[in-house]
Amino acid sequence: MAHVAVDELEAQALRTSLGYAAMTRDQSISEEEGGLASVPPSATVPARAAFALGTLYLLLLLIASRLPAPGGAWATIIAVVVFVYFPLAVIYHGVRIPLGPAMELLSGVISLGVWLGIAGIEVRSDVALTGPARCVALLGACLFFGMLASRVVRDRNLLVPACIIAALADLVSVGWGFTSHALKQTPALVAKLSVAVPALAPQAAASSAKYPILATMGVGDLFFIALFFAAAARFGLPLRRTFCFVFPLVALAMGLTITGVLPWQGVPGLPFIALGFLAANVHSFRFSRQEWRAMGVVSVVLLLMAAGLLIWWRLIA
Numbered sequence: 593m594a595h596v597a598v599d600e601l602e603a604q605a606l607r608t609s610l611g612y613a614a615m616t617r618d619q620s621i622s623e624e625e626g627g628l629a630s631v632p633p634s635a636t637v638p639a640r641a642a643f644a645l646g647t648l649y650l651l652l653l654l655i656a657s658r659l660p661a662p663g664g665a666w667a668t669i670i671a672v673v674v675f676v677y678f679p680l681a682v683i684y685h686g687v688r689i690p691l692g693p694a695m696e697l698l699s700g701v702i703s704l705g706v707w708l709g710i711a712g713i714e715v716r717s718d719v720a721l722t723g724p725a726r727c728v729a730l731l732g733a734c735l736f737f738g739m740l741a742s743r744v745v746r747d748r749n750l751l752v753p754a755c756i757i758a759a760l761a762d763l764v765s766v767g768w769g770f771t772s773h774a775l776k777q778t779p780a781l782v783a784k785l786s787v788a789v790p791a792l793a794p795q796a797a798a799s800s801a802k803y804p805i806l807a808t809m810g811v812g813d814l815f816f817i818a819l820f821f822a823a824a825a826r827f828g829l830p831l832r833r834t835f836c837f838v839f840p841l842v843a844l845a846m847g848l849t850i851t852g853v854l855p856w857q858g859v860p861g862l863p864f865i866a867l868g869f870l871a872a873n874v875h876s877f878r879f880s881r882q883e884w885r886a887m888g889v890v891s892v893v894l895l896l897m898a899a900g901l902l903i904w905w906r907l908i909a
Contacts, residue, residue, distance in 0.1 A: 638688035645685065646728055649678035653724030656790035667792045668850055671806055675789040676843045679731050679809065680817065684835045686735045687822040693740060700736035703729050711784055727787045734811060738818025748827040749877050751820065753887055755866035758816055760894045762862035771810070775857040785811045789846055807849040809842070813861035817842075820869045829873045838868035 652659070652674065691699065707729035714722045745751060765771040774782050786808030817838065824831045841864040849859040879887070 638685045642682050642685040642689065645678060645682045646731070649682060649731075650724055650728045652678065653727060653788065653790060654721065656792060659792050668806065668847075671789055671792050672843050672846045672850070676809070676846055677839060679787055679814065680835065680839050680842065682731060683735050683738075683814070683818050683821055684831065687739055687742075687818060687825050688831070691736075691739065693743060696736045696740040700733050700740060703732035703736060707733055714784075723788065726784065730785070730811060731787055731814060734814035735818045738815045739822040741815070742819045742822035742826060745819075745823050748823070748829065749879060749883075751823055751873075752870065752877055752879075753890065755820070755870055756887070756891055757894065759860075759863040759866040760891075762812065762860040766858050766860035771858065771860075782810070783808060787814060789850075807846045809846070809861060810858075813842070813865060816862055817865055820865070824869075824873065827876075829876050834869055834872040837872035838865055841865070841868040 656671070656675070707726055710722050710726040710729060714726070745754070762771075771782075783805070788805045789807045789809070791804040791806050820838075821831060821834065823829075824834050842861060845859050845861045845864040
């Protein structure tokens with residue numbers, strides 16, 4: 593009798609352990625298939641939010657020059673806050689949509705095709721709708737291609753050197769390199785490869801341009817914001833915290849561009865983006881002493897190269 597009871601207890605324990613193992617395995621499989629750690633149960637929630645914010649962003653771009661706003665510095669502050677928030681908010685929600693690589697590529701190609709079509713229309717005619725529509729199409733292309741590119745990052749620790757290299761490269765490019773040259777030689781092309789921060793009613797009335805613009809966010813800035821946000825979502829980093837750190841720093845960069853504090857035609861946005869991303873996730877990265885030393889050496893070498901380029905540029909100028 594006692595032997596039978598022991599056998600029944602052992603069988604029950606075995607069934608319980610097997611059920612727990614199966615549940616754990618199914619949960620891990622579902623988490624791996626889900627891809628993004630922060631995706632909500634309903635995949636339509638971030639998609640609807642991104643679409644709604646994108647639509648509202650387009651409408652605001654269309655009516656920006658007629659939006660009531662106080663004069664002077666307040667109009668600039670409001671324009672920067674509003675028209676930096678919406679692109680970043682679209683990216684924030686967009687990267688949480690659980691798309692596969694094929695859909696990300698297809699969506700990016702479609703958005704790029706729409707942008708090219710609108711840019712072609714702008715060459716032939718001057719339509720008020722084309723500028724805002726082009727901005728939204730470019731934003732979509734940067735979002736989807738940034739999500740696709742984030743899949744190359746296989747370890748969260750790789751995001752730290754990626755931030756450092758991208759920030760230094762943008763600093764050199766905007767200060768003395770390709771972007772600086774493009775701003776001087778082909779400003780119209782740079783404008784088409786950017787998302788606008790338009791002037792509000794008081795400043796727009798004082799401008800003779802049909803679609804007055806205060807500043808722009810370049811395609812590289814938007815692409816890397818999407819890449820960093822998508823990587824944060826994929827690796828389970830605090831995406832909302834990342835947004836709250838990156839947004840004010842990007843707005844600060846736009847403000848510096850408008851005020852002309854720096855002696856350049858543009859302000860490099862990636863150093864601000866990288867700083868916000870790293871500050872928001874500093875406790876999420878784990879490096880050995882050798883890895884920290886290696887990154888420090890690489891950073892010093894890159895800084896010396898940037899300083900050398902600056903000196904060379906000054907000598908030939």
